Amino acid sequence: MELDDVDWKLLDLLQHDGRMTFTELAKRVSLSAPATTERVRRLEQAGIVTGYAAVVDPQRLGLPIEAIVRVKVRSLDTPRFRERVVALALVRDADHVTGDDCWLLRVVCRSMVELxxxxxxxxxxxxxxxxxxxxxxxxxxxxxxxxxxxTAVD
Incomplete structure (x- = not known):
């Protein structure tokens, strides 16, 4: 899908505030609310906008410890590792990566004992x-x- 300047402005606004109303978005991009709504729906249908979420502070919920755990999983153990470790709720991000380590996990914990x-x-x-x-x-x-x-590194 080819994006124009208005699409990019909408993406920028939505990435900074996913709760912005279509009326406010329309004002910011100088379009009508129906035209803005249609553009956002088109971005969603194209799979460019994949969802909207609240950003939650783990520390304020009693999870003061955050760690990055790199794991070199034996290849035959990968399915069990996915089922038993990656699936745990304290794993916030899990990336299967190349290099010496196979997995890069970002976890949050209540205590060092839990970690x-x-x-x-x-x-x-x-x-x-x-x-x-x-x-x-x-x-x-x-x-x-x-x-x-x-052009981000120029």
Whole structure:
């Protein structure tokens, strides 16, 4: 699907505030509300906009520990690892990656004891390396036209 300037503006606005009303979106892109609604629906139907979600702070919910756990899973254990480790609710992100480690997991925990239990569970399927997250400086940065067109690093 070919995107024009208005589509990119809509994507930018929605990535920053997915709860913005069609009326407010329309004002910001200088279109009527029905035309704006149609454009957003078209972006959704094309699979470019895949959903809307609330961003929740784990620390405020009693999950002060965040860690990145890299796991080198033995190939025959991958299905069981997916079922028994990746499926756990404390796993916020799970990426199957290339390189020395097969999996990159971002987890949140109530305590170091809980993190230790999680790592022990992951170690049943291979070697692990765990890093505690001190702070996150970029999270879910919106995708921009410059990134898509390859001009973001110029």
């Amino acid at each position: 230790e239990r999680f790592v022990e569970q992951a170690q049943r399927y291979g070697d692990t390396t765990t890093s505690l997250v001190f702070s996150s400086h970029v999270r879910n940065r919106p995708l921009t036209r410059a990134v898509v067109e390859g």
